[in-house]
Amino acid sequence: MNTTQTGNIKIRVTNLTFSYKGRRILDGINENFEEFAVTAIIGPSGVGKSTFLMTLNRLWENIPEAQMSGKVEIRFNGGLRDIYERSFSSSRLRKLVGTVFQKPNPLPMSIFRNVAFPLKLSGEKDKGLIAQKVEGALRKAYLWDEVKDRLAQSALALSGGQQQRLCIARSLILEPEVLLLDEPTSSLDEKAAEVIEDLILHLKERITILAVSHYLDQVKRIADRVVQVDLWQVRK
Amino acid sequence: MKGYVEKLVIGFSWFSMMTLLFAVASIIGYLCLKGYSSLDVRLIFGDTSALDALLLRKQVFNGLFPAMAGTLVLVVMSVVWAIPVGIATGIYLAEYANARIKGVFNLFFDVLAGIPSIVIGLFGFALAVFLHKHFSRTIQPCLLLSSVALAFLVLPYLIRTTQMALEGLPESTRFGALALGATKLQNIYYVLLPKSLSGIMSGVILAIGRCAEDTAVIMLTGVVASAGVPRSLLSSYEALPFYIYYISSQYTGPEELLTGYAASIILLIICIVLFSAAFLIKKRLTYIAFYRT
Amino acid sequence: MNSIKETIVERALLLSTIVSGAVTLIIFGFMFFMALPLLREGNIFQILTGEWSPGGGSYGILPMIVSTLAISCLSVAISFPVSIGCSGFIGVLGPRRLGRSLRRIVQVMTGIPTVIYGFVGIFLLVPIVRELGGGGSGMSVITAALMLSVLISPTMILFFNDSFERVPAPYLDATDGLGASAVQKLVYVIIPNAKKGIIIGLILAFGRAMGDTLVALMIAGNSAQVPGSIFDSTRTLTAHIALVIAADYESLEFKSIFACGMVLYLFASAIVIGIRYFAFRERGVE
Numbered sequence: 001m002n003t004t005q006t007g008n009i010k011i012r013v014t015n016l017t018f019s020y021k022g023r024r025i026l027d028g029i030n031e032n033f034e035e036f037a038v039t040a041i042i043g044p045s046g047v048g049k050s051t052f053l054m055t056l057n058r059l060w061e062n063i064p065e066a067q068m069s070g071k072v073e074i075r076f077n078g079g080l081r082d083i084y085e086r087s088f089s090s091s092r093l094r095k096l097v098g099t100v101f102q103k104p105n106p107l108p109m110s111i112f113r114n115v116a117f118p119l120k121l122s123g124e125k126d127k128g129l130i131a132q133k134v135e136g137a138l139r140k141a142y143l144w145d146e147v148k149d150r151l152a153q154s155a156l157a158l159s160g161g162q163q164q165r166l167c168i169a170r171s172l173i174l175e176p177e178v179l180l181l182d183e184p185t186s187s188l189d190e191k192a193a194e195v196i197e198d199l200i201l202h203l204k205e206r207i208t209i210l211a212v213s214h215y216l217d218q219v220k221r222i223a224d225r226v227v228q229v230d231l232w233q234v235r236k
Numbered sequence: 237m238k239g240y241v242e243k244l245v246i247g248f249s250w251f252s253m254m255t256l257l258f259a260v261a262s263i264i265g266y267l268c269l270k271g272y273s274s275l276d277v278r279l280i281f282g283d284t285s286a287l288d289a290l291l292l293r294k295q296v297f298n299g300l301f302p303a304m305a306g307t308l309v310l311v312v313m314s315v316v317w318a319i320p321v322g323i324a325t326g327i328y329l330a331e332y333a334n335a336r337i338k339g340v341f342n343l344f345f346d347v348l349a350g351i352p353s354i355v356i357g358l359f360g361f362a363l364a365v366f367l368h369k370h371f372s373r374t375i376q377p378c379l380l381l382s383s384v385a386l387a388f389l390v391l392p393y394l395i396r397t398t399q400m401a402l403e404g405l406p407e408s409t410r411f412g413a414l415a416l417g418a419t420k421l422q423n424i425y426y427v428l429l430p431k432s433l434s435g436i437m438s439g440v441i442l443a444i445g446r447c448a449e450d451t452a453v454i455m456l457t458g459v460v461a462s463a464g465v466p467r468s469l470l471s472s473y474e475a476l477p478f479y480i481y482y483i484s485s486q487y488t489g490p491e492e493l494l495t496g497y498a499a500s501i502i503l504l505i506i507c508i509v510l511f512s513a514a515f516l517i518k519k520r521l522t523y524i525a526f527y528r529t
Numbered sequence: 530m531n532s533i534k535e536t537i538v539e540r541a542l543l544l545s546t547i548v549s550g551a552v553t554l555i556i557f558g559f560m561f562f563m564a565l566p567l568l569r570e571g572n573i574f575q576i577l578t579g580e581w582s583p584g585g586g587s588y589g590i591l592p593m594i595v596s597t598l599a600i601s602c603l604s605v606a607i608s609f610p611v612s613i614g615c616s617g618f619i620g621v622l623g624p625r626r627l628g629r630s631l632r633r634i635v636q637v638m639t640g641i642p643t644v645i646y647g648f649v650g651i652f653l654l655v656p657i658v659r660e661l662g663g664g665g666s667g668m669s670v671i672t673a674a675l676m677l678s679v680l681i682s683p684t685m686i687l688f689f690n691d692s693f694e695r696v697p698a699p700y701l702d703a704t705d706g707l708g709a710s711a712v713q714k715l716v717y718v719i720i721p722n723a724k725k726g727i728i729i730g731l732i733l734a735f736g737r738a739m740g741d742t743l744v745a746l747m748i749a750g751n752s753a754q755v756p757g758s759i760f761d762s763t764r765t766l767t768a769h770i771a772l773v774i775a776a777d778y779e780s781l782e783f784k785s786i787f788a789c790g791m792v793l794y795l796f797a798s799a800i801v802i803g804i805r806y807f808a809f810r811e812r813g814v815e
Contacts (some may be wrong), residue, residue, distance in 0.1 A: 249617045250622075252615045263653075346801040346805070354771060359555075484651050484652075511635055
């Protein structure tokens with residue numbers, strides 16, 4: 001169901017159908033997402049909220065017995081591009097579309113190396129540049145002051161909230177244009193969740209954010225727009 | 237359930253436990269009782285000095301040194317063949333193969349794992365005969381042939397442990413680096429392999445243990461009772477388990493038999509240490525080693 | 530650039546897989562082609578059902594097939610009750626710490642080399658059987674079966690135990706909640722739910738017994754005859770291969786061992802297929 005949009009369309013989903021092990025989870029979805037806005041995706045568990053996010057970063061392609069049809073376009077450099085185009089590699093897409101998962105998933109290495117990891121994947125060798133970008137990303141994720149003196153320590157020693165912000169920093173270091181958040185605060189306590197909510201509101205100035213959430217009050221605080229997956233209709 | 241039936245069941249389980257312990261204790265106890273008195277340096281190096289033997293300056297004629305050296309070289313070579321192929325195959329099946337290819341190859345490797353080791357030995361022997369007839373008269377059963385045949389024997393263990401370790405990783409681990417733009421290969425190299433290292437290691441140790449204890453494969457592919465320390469890959473060699481087998485039927489006197497007991501103790505210790513290590517590293521190894529879940 | 534590297538690595542991994550898979554087929558191929566002359570001259574039926582008397586020109590391997598089956602079945606029959614008892618002990622019946630120690634010991638047992646079972650068998654078990662079995666050398670069907678039953682018990686115990694542990698915890702909680710005793714829990718809930726695992730463990734153990742060479746070679750006596758009683762000396766397929774290998778390469782006697790190899794290969798495949806059948810059904814139930 002398309003609704004009139006005011007801003008620029010960042011993501012356009014056309015006739016998206018998704019099934020897993022022969023069971024249809026998403027059925028013929030048409031939806032647009034605005035640039036520089038936070039869209040909250042809500043609905044009861046098991047209706048395919050996380051699955052929907054996975055169709056935007058193509059992570060579902062790693063799940064055996066999953067199938068998708070339809071079209072997903074995202075605006076990069078001014079024009080809408082089909083992200084399933086053959087010439088568009090999934091790893092390039094995922095550098096532009098960051099993802100933060102429900103449970104913080106730092107890798108078993110130091111804080112610094114965790115944040116720098118995406119740069120390593122891209123083959124960046126310049127140490128000065130890496131250090132500079134790591135600091136920038138940690139600052140953006142409101143984590144720098146808490147960890148600047150122990151960057152060499154294991155990331156696994158951080159608290160849950162810190163780990164989640166570390167994961168956000170890790171996504172931000174590639175300067176993505178879209179950030180997908182899959183219930184980013186559900187494994188955190190109230191205080192840690194507040195910091196992250198605050199962070200989200202701050203980030204949307206530069207990034208288009210889609211967040212799956214369970215908490216209606218949280219949705220009210222952060223979302224510009226709410227999409228309810230089970231009905232797949234839009235409420236302002 | 238009646239009270240006496242319950243007692244009977246419990247009694248039976250205690251009886252089973254004691255029967256098994258009795259059997260194991262008899263086997264190990266008997267070996268130790270008979271063999272411990274001859275366990276000393278002379279047993280390994282005979283009349284030659286240990287240093288001379290280790291530096292290969294002098295040959296050892298009446299000690300276990302050549303057999304132990306043969307087993308060591310054999311194990312190292314077999315594992316060197318098997319590890320790269322086994323792990324690569326495990327990675328392919330876990331990460332790249334589609335369901336149909338996986339199904340076919342899983343069946344192949346289950347069969348390969350089930351083939352009795354003597355049949356693999358027979359294959360090695362037939363290969364030598366074949367090559368001897370059609371290519372070169374100089375080809376005969378030898379260390380190289382044995383190591384290749386043993387590599388075939390342990391290949392399924394390595395494939396399975398690698399595959400199971402990778403497939404057992406949770407989705408959250410799998411997706412973490414991918415979501416950051418890692419390519420498939422980068423994800424495998426930086427995240428998945430390091431995370432499944434303990435599973436892979438247990439398979440490697442298991443493979444080493446199997447190579448060290450196997451007798452059936454090597455007795456058809458080149459092991460002999462006396463050959464000295466292995467000097468060439470294309471000649472026959474000695475090995476600890478074959479020495480034990482040989483002594484059991486060909487011993488000439490009680491003293492020679494004693495070396496058989498002592499050799500058994502040494503082999504037993506080597507293998508038990510290896511297998512225990514594999515089990516310590518990876519719990520629930522039985523399922524992985526013997527059958528996929 | 531990057532994608533070229535990815536492709537090269539993928540190809541290399543695929544190549545390894547094909548090589549490993551080919552090994553399985555090549556082994557069978559070799560058995561088949563080496564046995565082919567014999568299969569042509571004497572017919573297959575005669576080889577599978579005939580007697581072994583190389584002097585009389587008869588290369589039948591029936592005695593070896595029969596004794597392989599007899600020894601394997603007997604060893605599984607001896608080992609099964611003890612193994613299930615031990616698994617019960619480890620799982621629920623025994624004191625916790627004792628059970629865990631037993632499990633450790635059983636794991637260590639998997640590391641005992643088969644040649645050592647044979648070696649101890651010759652000097653410890655054979656004399657005992659000679660006494661009890663009334664004459665003979667003491668090397669017989671029962672001697673080998675007894676030693677093999679010790680050899681295969683760790684496979685069974687660990688496998689049974691793992692399938693006990695896979696019985697869903699809610700079932701066990703429910704049973705505990707209803708005030709069932711440990712024995713009732715084992716007999717009414719755990720064993721019925723682990724039935725498929727128990728069958729798979731049995732088949733696996735049978736395969737281990739069938740595939741073992743050294744124990745039978747060293748303590749079964751090696752007479753190439755169909756055993757009339759459990760105290761008769763006999764020769765398994767695996768031992769037969771080991772014993773005949775020294776013969777002249779061109780002789781029919783030599784070729785016949787490849788028929789043994791083929792039979793063993795087919796037995797092994799049947800076992801794998803049997804296990805897969807049950808494992809598949811197990812998954813279907815869950």
